Amino acid sequence: MNPSRHFALIPAAGVGARLGAAIPKQYMPLAGQPMLMHVLRTFAAASEISHVFVVVSPDDGYIADLMAAAPHLQGRVTVLYHGGASRQASVLNGLQAVKAQVDEDDWMLVHDAARPGLTQDLIAQLIAALKDDRVGGLLALPVVDTLKRGDQNARVAQTVERSGLWAAQTPQMFRHGLLTRALTLAEAVTDEAGAVELLGLQPRLVEGSPRNFKVTLPHDVALAEMFLKEQV
Numbered sequence: 001m002n003p004s005r006h007f008a009l010i011p012a013a014g015v016g017a018r019l020g021a022a023i024p025k026q027y028m029p030l031a032g033q034p035m036l037m038h039v040l041r042t043f044a045a046a047s048e049i050s051h052v053f054v055v056v057s058p059d060d061g062y063i064a065d066l067m068a069a070a071p072h073l074q075g076r077v078t079v080l081y082h083g084g085a086s087r088q089a090s091v092l093n094g095l096q097a098v099k100a101q102v103d104e105d106d107w108m109l110v111h112d113a114a115r116p117g118l119t120q121d122l123i124a125q126l127i128a129a130l131k132d133d134r135v136g137g138l139l140a141l142p143v144v145d146t147l148k149r150g151d152q153n154a155r156v157a158q159t160v161e162r163s164g165l166w167a168a169q170t171p172q173m174f175r176h177g178l179l180t181r182a183l184t185l186a187e188a189v190t191d192e193a194g195a196v197e198l199l200g201l202q203p204r205l206v207e208g209s210p211r212n213f214k215v216t217l218p219h220d221v222a223l224a225e226m227f228l229k230e231q232v
């Protein structure tokens with residue numbers, strides 16, 4: 001049997017409403033390039049990754065220009081115009097679209113376009129940690145802040161015990177067959193691990209990095225640029 005390969009699958013079909021920009025978040029300029037370009041370049045340059053797939057919305061008007069501006073990505077990145085109404089739908093559509101090119105035991109590394117701070121080292125650490133894992137897993141960060149649950153008046157209703165809590169990041173790495181089954185059965189999950197957990201499995205938590213945070217709100221843009229310019 002051939003060893004399992006590793007593929008990147010980037011859902012990039014969201015609109016990024018919380019950022020309030022005129023163009024979709026994944027195409028916002030960040031340190032001189034569209035946010036998505038940083039992610040594509042990182043995966044395309046990673047020797048462990050056999051190929052990169054990016055899922056965009058069927059009426060995406062930006063990706064063709066981005067790809068045309070990056071000849072080094074050609075041959076390494078395939079664009080799938082199969083985005084759905086939710087992140088879960090976009091990922092599942094992407095998995096189905098690549099089914100003929102991928103074995104069911106191959107690993108899929110699903111990564112948010114909105115996490116441009118990912119590095120090749122983090123990809124390598126995730127892959128090494130999960131090499132012999134039966135389930136798969138994800139990058140995540142142990143929660144260090146004390147957590148409060150607030151009520152509708154922004155008053156503390158409860159302090160939440162933080163021991164054992166992790167904040168999930170991406171990539172989330174699962175085998176193609178398992179992940180397709182999990183996302184098909186799950187009702188509404190916000191990450192791949194959540195769908196796999198519903199099958200009664202326990203994804204492995206692999207320590208990520210603060211620089212791999214998700215750009216969501218306007219003030220995140222400056223922080224992401226600091227990481228990308230390696231000032232911190």
Ligand code: C5P
Nearest residue numbers: 011012013014085086087090112113114
């Ligand atoms: O909106 P949020 O930051 O949670 O999105 C996470 C990732 O999922 C982004 O890369 C976004 O483009 C993607 N997404 C998608 N299809 C959707 C919604 C979000 O591919 N319908």
